[in-house]
Amino acid sequence: MATATILIVEDHDDIRILLKDVLTPEYTVFEAVDGVSALSKFREHQLDLVILDLMLPGIMGESVLKTLRKTSQVPVLVLTAIQEKQKIVELLENGANDYLTKPFDIDELLARVRVQLRQGQAIQPQDERLTYGKVTLNQVTHEVLVDGQTLTLPKKEFALLQILIAHPHQVFQKAQLYETVWGESYINAENTLNVHLSNLRTKISALSTNAQYVNSIWGIGVRFD
Incomplete structure (x- = not known):
């Protein structure tokens, strides 16, 4: 299995060197000290994870994040x-x-890195398009069509649909869906997940004819059928 590739974007020398030292034994690591070089490195390399500091010289971390999200997940x-x-x-x-507040614990950072790499690998597109019934999801362009009509979804709803449509008829526990998409514990998060699922169900139903795809299985979870 190929070694995962990580880009560290951090202008503080001590933190950047520390991160590189702890990650290099297990991963291929690239470094950037500002937003401009971060975007350049991103274009040059096939990355599996970006560790991004917000307080950067020049282009701030928030802008780097928004730019990345225009073309990549x-x-x-x-x-x-x-x-x-x-x-x-x-x-x-x-x-x-995911995020970590400074100062952070190295063991926690390593654990969060492993979680993100594992989740990224789990939803890595195998086929460009996933289709079930009259719903088609493009995993590369992040476009969704319902009965031939374009459906625009925010990031979390798209990720939920991506998981569900890839495994039609399979019942997913709510905790499983939440922890995969949000990358954090499901504790006290049921309302958040239910709102996103309800929004997704409503949007698809508004465009589909006589079909409801996102179905709740009482006491068990959710399935796409």
Whole structure:
């Protein structure tokens, strides 16, 4: 199996060197010290994970993240000194897969790196298009068609649909779906998942004729059929 490739984007020399030292024994590591060089490295290499500091010279980390998300779903683990909850929520909504606040524990960082790499590998597109019934999902362009009509979905709803349509008829436990898409524990998260599933169900139903694809199985989970 090929070694996973990680890009570290960090302008603080001590932190960047520390990250490289702990990651290099297990992964192929590239480095960038600012937003411009980060985007350049991203274009040059096939990456499996980006570790991104927010406070960068020139192009800020948030802008780097938004630029990456225009063309790629590569997992992004953000390093930040920000602890304000609303800012963290905005960060995740803008496409970050996970975050760590500074100062961080190296063992926790390594664990989160492994989780993101594992999840990224689990949803790696095998075929460009997934089709079931009158729903088609393009895993490369992130386009969704329902009965021939374009459906625009935010990141989390797209990820949920991607998992469900790839395994029609399979019942997924809600905790399994949440922890795969959000990358964190399902504890106290049932309402968040239910809202996203409800939104996805409503949007698909509005475009499909006499068909509801996202179905809840009472007391068990959710399946696509």
